[in-house]
Amino acid sequence: MSSIFGPVHSRRFGTSLGIDLSSSGKQCNFDCLYCELAPAPAIAHQHTVTPKESILTDLQNSLSKHPSIDVITITANGEPTMYPQLSALVDDIDTIKGDIQTLILSNSACLGEPEVFTTLLKFDQVKLSLDAATPETFKKIDRPAEGITIGSIIDNITRFSHEFEGKLFLEILFVKGVNDSLSEVEALERALLPISCDRIDIGTIDRPPAYPVQGLSFEELYLLSCRFDPELPIHIVSRTHAAATPSSYSDEEILTTLDKRPLTMDDIDALFDSESKQRFANLLNQGKIAQIERSNVNFFSPAENIHRKRSK
Numbered sequence: 001m002s003s004i005f006g007p008v009h010s011r012r013f014g015t016s017l018g019i020d021l022s023s024s025g026k027q028c029n030f031d032c033l034y035c036e037l038a039p040a041p042a043i044a045h046q047h048t049v050t051p052k053e054s055i056l057t058d059l060q061n062s063l064s065k066h067p068s069i070d071v072i073t074i075t076a077n078g079e080p081t082m083y084p085q086l087s088a089l090v091d092d093i094d095t096i097k098g099d100i101q102t103l104i105l106s107n108s109a110c111l112g113e114p115e116v117f118t119t120l121l122k123f124d125q126v127k128l129s130l131d132a133a134t135p136e137t138f139k140k141i142d143r144p145a146e147g148i149t150i151g152s153i154i155d156n157i158t159r160f161s162h163e164f165e166g167k168l169f170l171e172i173l174f175v176k177g178v179n180d181s182l183s184e185v186e187a188l189e190r191a192l193l194p195i196s197c198d199r200i201d202i203g204t205i206d207r208p209p210a211y212p213v214q215g216l217s218f219e220e221l222y223l224l225s226c227r228f229d230p231e232l233p234i235h236i237v238s239r240t241h242a243a244a245t246p247s248s249y250s251d252e253e254i255l256t257t258l259d260k261r262p263l264t265m266d267d268i269d270a271l272f273d274s275e276s277k278q279r280f281a282n283l284l285n286q287g288k289i290a291q292i293e294r295s296n297v298n299f300f301s302p303a304e305n306i307h308r309k310r311s312k
């Protein structure tokens with residue numbers, strides 16, 4: 001089976017060609033409750049390793065068929081940083097990719113290994129998961145292999161964020177009743193504040209999960225997003241926007257809401273009723289609201305505080 005999939009288009013990352021570093025089946029050091037793959041015990045090492053040469057041949061063939069690619073995304077049926085030839089593979093990709101960006105999606109667990117840390121520094125873009133900040137919740141949601149601790153993951157992400165020169169994204173996936181408590185959000189906020197990143201995507205389950213757990217509604221995700229420090233560059237990523245119930249907001253409520261949490265047009269469509277959207281448009285025309293772009297995503301925020309929001 002080819003290790004290459006796509007191209008797929010995403011608003012956040014552009015047109016992407018994916019490389020699956022575990023195309024034979026799930027090989028992961030986590031066994032997350034929300035995983036889209038079937039449950040499988042967490043393992044420390046890949047048992048089945050796809051030869052690097054065959055991945056490169058597949059990639060070259062795909063690139064010749066699809067020349068207009070923005071990003072090559074390295075992922076896996078499992079955790080891509082467990083692939084033992086990752087460093088050499090990235091070097092080889094760099095020799096053939098031209099202007100195309102490289103992106104890796106990782107669960108952050110191997111970042112403490114010096115070779116993985118230096119390999120990830122070679123990417124143009126890195127997306128790291130961080131679903132919990134307390135040991136109990138981490139074990140409950142991500143079900144890691146023996147010896148992986150959340151304290152060291154947070155330390156490694158923080159250290160990486162200050163050395164990495166590319167674009168760094170974090171992702172938190174919320175599961176109802178598991179990592180959405182006030183105390184866990186406060187612990188996550190303490191972990192996130194020292195991390196220097198371009199965007200923090202918060203989302204929930206939108207595909208059938210490995211275990212019987214539930215996602216959050218858009219409103220619940222939005223309320224959670226408001227509990228975080230407004231300086232954090234949080235972006236709600238959810239396919240549940242369409243199911244939201246719009247509400248009425250006065251001019252002042254619109255400005256206060258955007259001050260607490262900058263929103264995308266999708267968020268505004270989901271949250272605001274038609275009169276509130278008209279008020280929002282008027283405030284935008286009057287220059288009281290401004291648009292900011294963070295790594296391909298446009299947000300709206302009160303114009304007066306646009307410069308004080310954090311970004312890398």
Ligand code: SF4
Pocket residue numbers: 028029030031032034035036037076077078079107
């Ligand atoms: S890290 Fe990803 S692949 Fe591994 S169990 Fe969790 S969701 Fe599944």
